[in-house]
Amino acid sequence: MGEPYLANGVDWGDLVLAVGKAVIAFAVLLVAVMLMVWFERKVVGRLQNRLGPNVAGPFGLLQTLADGMKLFFKEDIIPTRADRFVFQLAPYLSLIPAFLTFAIIPVAGDFSDGGNGSVTIFGRETFIQVADLPVGILFFLAMSSLAVYGIMLAGWSSGSKYPLLGSVRATAQAISYEAALGLSLAAVLLVSGTLSTNGIVQAQAGEGFLGIIPRWNLIITGFVPFVVFLIAGTAELNRPPFDLVEAEQELVGGFHTEYSSIRFALFFLAEFMNTVTMSAIIVTLFFGGPAGPNLGFLPGWLWGFVWFFLKLLVFLFTFVWFRATLPRLRYDQLMDLGWKVLIPVSLAWLLVLAAVRLVRGGQIDLVTDDFGNTLLVIVACFAVLVIGGTLLSMAIRAARQERLAEKGLIAVPSEGTRS
Amino acid sequence: MIDVITFLITGAIVLGGGIGVIVLSNPVRAALSLVASFFGVAVLFIMQQAHFLAFVQVVVYAGAIVVLFLFVIMLLGVDRHEDIRAEPLAGQRPAAGLLGLMVLALILGGLFLSGPGGDDGAVALTGTKSRTAPISQLSESDSDITVLAQDLFTRNIVAVQATALLLTIATVGAVVFVRNKGGEDVVIDDPGTARR
Structure with missing residues (x-):
C-alpha cells in the first residue's frame, strides 16, 4: 500500500506533484461545497413547493457566492465575555479537519480489469487522491473526532448560555455516534482486509456476482452496516433529523449563535464540506467509489470519475431529502437510538460477519463447496443473536419499570425488585 | 535532512504543549495544550513508520479522552482561572521534579x-x-497493523481479554454507583437532604 511514486525516495518533482494535488483538491472541494449549498437550497425549495434561489446567475447558481461576499463585508463581532483566543481559533478547528478528510478519498481512476486506479503524471505513477495512507480509514475517524473540538470550543468560548448548551449536546452526540460509526466501518474493513481507501475500492472492483450484481461492500457486508453507517454519519454531521446541536427553536442558533461575518461563514463551509466528504466516504466504503466498467471513448480514469460523481450525487440528494422530510429527534430519543439500537446491532452484525468469514475461509462468492456448512453457521449465529437481543430488550424493559417504580410513577411490581 | 527539520518542529510542539499543560491557568487552554502535545507525538509515530499507533493516538487520546476532560470541565463549570502558585499538596512539586x-x-x-x-x-x-522486529525491517506488504495484531492476539491474548474484562467491570461499576436507588433525587447543594 501507499503511494507508488514514493517508493524510492523523494525529489522536487514528487513535492510539486503532492502540492499540486492538494491545491487542486482544495479548489475542487470549495467549488463542490458552493454547488452543494445551492443544490440543497434548490432541492429543499422544490420539496417545500417553493422555487429556491433563482435570481443570482443562471438557475440561481451564483447565490452562494453572493452570500459569501455578503458575509465577508459584515461586521466581525467578538462578545465581551468571550475567550478571545479560543473564540478565534474554533472556526479553523472546524474547517481544517473537514478539508483534510477529503484527502483520502479516491475520486477517479481506472479500476476495471484488475487495474489499481493509478495514473502516470510527469512519469510518476500515482493515485487520483491527495494521499493514500496505509491507514486511510483511521485518518477519517481521527479527523471526525477532531472536528468535535471546533464545535465544542466555539460554544464554550462564546461566554453565553445557548452556545454552551448547543456544544454540550454536540459533544455528547458525537461521542455516542462515533462508536456506531466505527463499528459499522469495522465490518467493511473485515471483508476488505485493508485500511487503505484505495485498497477498499480495489477489493470492490471487478466481476460481480452472476455477472450483473456489483461486488460492492453494500452487498458483501449485508446492508446492515450501511444502514447503521448512514444513520450514524448523519448524526455525526449534525444534519437533520439529528440537528439538535443547532435546534433553532430551543437554542437560538446553537454553538455558533455568537459568531458573525467570516467566522460564521467558516462554520457554514465546514458543515457543507463535511456533508460532501461523508457522502464520498459512504460511496468509497459501500459502493465501490470510482470502480465501474470502462465503456470506452473516454480515458479510463475519467470513467472512474463519472461513476464516482454519479454515486456521490445520489447521497448528496439523500442528505437533502432527509432534511426536507424528517422531523428532529428529541434528545432522549437520540441517545436511545445511538446506544440501545445502533451500537448493539452493528456489534452483533460484526460478529456474524466474522463467523461467516471464518467458516468460508475468505471466499465471497455466493455458491461454494461447503454451502451447507455456511448455512449452518449463519443459522447458529442468528439464533444466538435472537437470544441475545431478547435478553437485552428484556433488561432494558426491566430497568425502565424499576426506574418508573422508584419515581413512584407506577405501582411497585413486587417487593423483590426493590433494593 | 527533512527528518531532522520535522523532528525539531514536532519536538518543539510536544514540549511546548507539555509546558502549556502545566503553566496555563485556564483548564480549557491547558487541555488544548495537551491536544497539541498528543498531535506532536502522533507525528513522531508517523516518522517511525508506526501509522496505526499515530492515528490511534489521535482517535483515542486527542479525540476521546481530552474531549471527555473538556466535557467535564464545561459541565462542572470549573473553567475559571486557577491560582497555580498555591501548592495544594505539600512536597508535591519537589517530588514531581525528582520523578521527572x-x-x-x-x-x-x-x-x-x-x-x-x-x-x-x-x-x-x-x-x-x-521481541518484535523493528518496523523499519518489515517488508512493504507487512504493515505495522499486521505485526501489532499478531502480537496482541497470539502472545498477549490473555492480557487483552483481561483488560477487556476489567474495562467492562469498570463500566458496570460506574453505572451501579451513579444509579440513585431509593426514590428521591440527590440534591448536592443542600447537605441536609443529600443521601450520598
Missing part, C-alpha cells in the same frame, strides 16, 4: 548505553532483546 529527572535519566541512560550506531536500546535497558 529520574525518567529523563532513564531515557538518556538508554540512549548512551546503546551507544552511537547501536540500534537496540531495549538490550541496553532490560538486558533482553525486543
Whole structure:
C-alpha cells in the first residue's frame, strides 16, 4: 500500500506533484461545497413547493457566492465575555479537519480489469487522491473526532448560555455516534482486509456476482452496516433529523449563535464540506467509489470519475431529502437510538460477519463447496443473536419499570425488585 | 535532512504543549495544550513508520479522552482561572521534579548505553532483546497493523481479554454507583437532604 511514486525516495518533482494535488483538491472541494449549498437550497425549495434561489446567475447558481461576499463585508463581532483566543481559533478547528478528510478519498481512476486506479503524471505513477495512507480509514475517524473540538470550543468560548448548551449536546452526540460509526466501518474493513481507501475500492472492483450484481461492500457486508453507517454519519454531521446541536427553536442558533461575518461563514463551509466528504466516504466504503466498467471513448480514469460523481450525487440528494422530510429527534430519543439500537446491532452484525468469514475461509462468492456448512453457521449465529437481543430488550424493559417504580410513577411490581 | 527539520518542529510542539499543560491557568487552554502535545507525538509515530499507533493516538487520546476532560470541565463549570502558585499538596512539586529527572535519566541512560550506531536500546535497558522486529525491517506488504495484531492476539491474548474484562467491570461499576436507588433525587447543594 501507499503511494507508488514514493517508493524510492523523494525529489522536487514528487513535492510539486503532492502540492499540486492538494491545491487542486482544495479548489475542487470549495467549488463542490458552493454547488452543494445551492443544490440543497434548490432541492429543499422544490420539496417545500417553493422555487429556491433563482435570481443570482443562471438557475440561481451564483447565490452562494453572493452570500459569501455578503458575509465577508459584515461586521466581525467578538462578545465581551468571550475567550478571545479560543473564540478565534474554533472556526479553523472546524474547517481544517473537514478539508483534510477529503484527502483520502479516491475520486477517479481506472479500476476495471484488475487495474489499481493509478495514473502516470510527469512519469510518476500515482493515485487520483491527495494521499493514500496505509491507514486511510483511521485518518477519517481521527479527523471526525477532531472536528468535535471546533464545535465544542466555539460554544464554550462564546461566554453565553445557548452556545454552551448547543456544544454540550454536540459533544455528547458525537461521542455516542462515533462508536456506531466505527463499528459499522469495522465490518467493511473485515471483508476488505485493508485500511487503505484505495485498497477498499480495489477489493470492490471487478466481476460481480452472476455477472450483473456489483461486488460492492453494500452487498458483501449485508446492508446492515450501511444502514447503521448512514444513520450514524448523519448524526455525526449534525444534519437533520439529528440537528439538535443547532435546534433553532430551543437554542437560538446553537454553538455558533455568537459568531458573525467570516467566522460564521467558516462554520457554514465546514458543515457543507463535511456533508460532501461523508457522502464520498459512504460511496468509497459501500459502493465501490470510482470502480465501474470502462465503456470506452473516454480515458479510463475519467470513467472512474463519472461513476464516482454519479454515486456521490445520489447521497448528496439523500442528505437533502432527509432534511426536507424528517422531523428532529428529541434528545432522549437520540441517545436511545445511538446506544440501545445502533451500537448493539452493528456489534452483533460484526460478529456474524466474522463467523461467516471464518467458516468460508475468505471466499465471497455466493455458491461454494461447503454451502451447507455456511448455512449452518449463519443459522447458529442468528439464533444466538435472537437470544441475545431478547435478553437485552428484556433488561432494558426491566430497568425502565424499576426506574418508573422508584419515581413512584407506577405501582411497585413486587417487593423483590426493590433494593 | 527533512527528518531532522520535522523532528525539531514536532519536538518543539510536544514540549511546548507539555509546558502549556502545566503553566496555563485556564483548564480549557491547558487541555488544548495537551491536544497539541498528543498531535506532536502522533507525528513522531508517523516518522517511525508506526501509522496505526499515530492515528490511534489521535482517535483515542486527542479525540476521546481530552474531549471527555473538556466535557467535564464545561459541565462542572470549573473553567475559571486557577491560582497555580498555591501548592495544594505539600512536597508535591519537589517530588514531581525528582520523578521527572529520574525518567529523563532513564531515557538518556538508554540512549548512551546503546551507544552511537547501536540500534537496540531495549538490550541496553532490560538486558533482553525486543521481541518484535523493528518496523523499519518489515517488508512493504507487512504493515505495522499486521505485526501489532499478531502480537496482541497470539502472545498477549490473555492480557487483552483481561483488560477487556476489567474495562467492562469498570463500566458496570460506574453505572451501579451513579444509579440513585431509593426514590428521591440527590440534591448536592443542600447537605441536609443529600443521601450520598
